[in-house]
Amino acid sequence: MKKIFKSSVLILLLNVALQTSAQDVAYNDMKNVPYIKPLKTKVIVNKSLEDGKYTYDNSIHKVIVEIEEDSYIEFYPKGEYIKAKMVWLSENEYELEIVDINKKNLPFKVGDKLTTTIQRNRGKRYYYESVYEDRSWTGKLTKIIEKK
Structure with missing residues (x-):
């Protein structure tokens, strides 16, 4: 044993x-x-904002916004613009990463990220809240052209 x-x-x-x-x-x-890096596993199908052109007022003038797939561009008077990569986090929330900027008097720089949540929509109007670092603001996008 x-x-x-x-x-x-x-x-x-x-x-x-x-x-x-x-x-x-x-x-x-x-x-x-x-x-x-792991592959992105979550695919957002029903996004609040479709590809197309939108506009919003920033208290000084109207800004044109173009959304196409993962590209987001804001056009301002005098040739100023902000270009960003757009990643949808959910059906009503997306993140923008600034990839190019030619706009004075803004706190953003290339590489900065901000998050936007679509709070509600009424017809062609989309009410949103955006967050950047410790700042937040609300606004309204109005769809002006549908992407075909």
């Missing part, structure tokens, strides 16, 4: 040692594998 017990303990210790060694090898091999 002692012989069987010693053999069982020896086999158990060898098994633990082999498993630990195998885990170390696997871990060390994984350190050299480059990180691969």
Whole structure:
């Protein structure tokens, strides 16, 4: 009986040692594998805003907004603009990442991100709230041209 017990303990210790060694090898091999970002798994189908042209008033003048797929561009007078990458987070919420900007007196710069939530819509009017860092504001987009 002692012989069987010693053999069982020896086999158990060898098994633990082999498993630990195998885990170390696997871990060390994984350190050299480059990180691969996971694919975006959530696809938003019913977005609040469709591709097309919109307008909003910023208290000084009207701003034209063009949305096409993942592109968002605001056009201001005198050739000023803001271009952003648009990523939908849900049916009523999207994130804009500024990719190019030619507009004075704004707190944004290339790489900045802001989040907008469509609060409600009435016909061609879309009421929203935008958040950038510790600031938030509300507004209204009005659809002027549908994308065909």
